[in-house]
Amino acid sequence: MTRRKAAFAITCLLLTAALCLLVARSVHLPGGLGEPQYIRELASRTGALNLVASIYLDGRLYDTIFELIVFSVAVLGVRFYLSERRPSHRPAPIPESHVVRASAEALFPFLLLLGIYLAAYGHLSPGGGFAGGTVAASGLMLCSIAIGADAVARRIHRPSLERLEWALPLTIISLAIVPVLLGRPPLAALFPPRGGGGIFSSGSILLYNLLIGIKVFIGSWVVVHGFIEHRGEI
Amino acid sequence: MSYSPSGIDAAIALLGIGILVLALRRDLILKLLGLGLINSSTILFLVSIRFTPDAAIPILPVRDAGIVADPLPQAVVLSAIVINFAILALALVFVMILVERYHTTDSERIESEVAAEQGGEG
Numbered sequence: 001m002t003r004r005k006a007a008f009a010i011t012c013l014l015l016t017a018a019l020c021l022l023v024a025r026s027v028h029l030p031g032g033l034g035e036p037q038y039i040r041e042l043a044s045r046t047g048a049l050n051l052v053a054s055i056y057l058d059g060r061l062y063d064t065i066f067e068l069i070v071f072s073v074a075v076l077g078v079r080f081y082l083s084e085r086r087p088s089h090r091p092a093p094i095p096e097s098h099v100v101r102a103s104a105e106a107l108f109p110f111l112l113l114l115g116i117y118l119a120a121y122g123h124l125s126p127g128g129g130f131a132g133g134t135v136a137a138s139g140l141m142l143c144s145i146a147i148g149a150d151a152v153a154r155r156i157h158r159p160s161l162e163r164l165e166w167a168l169p170l171t172i173i174s175l176a177i178v179p180v181l182l183g184r185p186p187l188a189a190l191f192p193p194r195g196g197g198g199i200f201s202s203g204s205i206l207l208y209n210l211l212i213g214i215k216v217f218i219g220s221w222v223v224v225h226g227f228i229e230h231r232g233e234i
Numbered sequence: 235m236s237y238s239p240s241g242i243d244a245a246i247a248l249l250g251i252g253i254l255v256l257a258l259r260r261d262l263i264l265k266l267l268g269l270g271l272i273n274s275s276t277i278l279f280l281v282s283i284r285f286t287p288d289a290a291i292p293i294l295p296v297r298d299a300g301i302v303a304d305p306l307p308q309a310v311v312l313s314a315i316v317i318n319f320a321i322l323a324l325a326l327v328f329v330m331i332l333v334e335r336y337h338t339t340d341s342e343r344i345e346s347e348v349a350a351e352q353g354g355e356g
Contacts, residue, residue, distance in 0.1 A: 005258070006258060008257065009253065009254060009257030009258050012253055012257060013250050013253050013254055013257075016249065016250065016253060017246060017249075017250055020246045020249065021246065039292070039302055039304075039305070043294055049293055049294045049295070050292070050293050051293065051294070051302070051305040052292055052305040052308045052312070054305075055305050055306055055309040056309040056312060056313075060309060063313060064313070067313045067316055067317060070316075070317055070320055071316055071317075071319075071320050073320075074319075074320030074321065074323055074324045075320075075323075077324045077327065078323050078324060081327045081328070081331060082327060082330075085331065085334065125293065126291075126293065130312060130315075130316060223323045226327075227326075230330065231330070
């Protein structure tokens, strides 16, 4: 049984390696051509200084929307399967010292602010909605390590959190569809880009970044809180 | 604009190690780690097919008029990271459910216990 499995694995490995080597060696990658042409066109079309943001929120916007749907479905799955089975015996949380608790509570607003900044300036500097949401959620996780996840969860109104969690992807999807209904090209910005490098310079990329940031913030918190609720505190 | 052959070779090697761990290890958590290795190899591959030495970061305005790095693989890597997080969270929940029911992370023992349960029912 085990030997057959090993033979199967090694065959799989050899086939994959052969395929990869074949692809990597046969595809001719251009060298020394300078930068691709689309970079400058993209920058002038979207008005965003961060070219990565202008790709994943303009040129490949539908890809990002599907990525967000996969994230939402995973969060839904985690919540569904964890809420079905309640923990039988949950280890008691270990109380942290006053210094850790006070400093975590003091740090949380700044981490939240940093997350909002990263999401809001994602089209001008490194960052974006995903990074900003993760930073803000890590601040919440710091609080839940220090003062306990239940204490943090009591401060959050759960029904409105759940409503917001599903309203945000729907808003993002409808924002992507509205330009089509208005007769514009499907991937064009809903609000026309102004250019110039200000915070409102890139039209709807700012809006998408903020909405994705809030969505990732809520989703990460739901996943982490689900695990803590089920398996106990760290 | 060029690419990094050593990066591509390292990505293929990582992919091989990940597949071996996924197929040969019996522990479910180690299988998830193998899946993480495969994901890392994908990211390394995407980055190294468009690796340009001494390129500027793809944020305008570019100083000293150098070559800008291709932003497309970076945007794709972002998707890969988010999807990996989603898959890992969901897979960990399934492992937790299996561990609660069968009290082991050994996939072969879980398989034999499932077979015994089905034989008992039939």
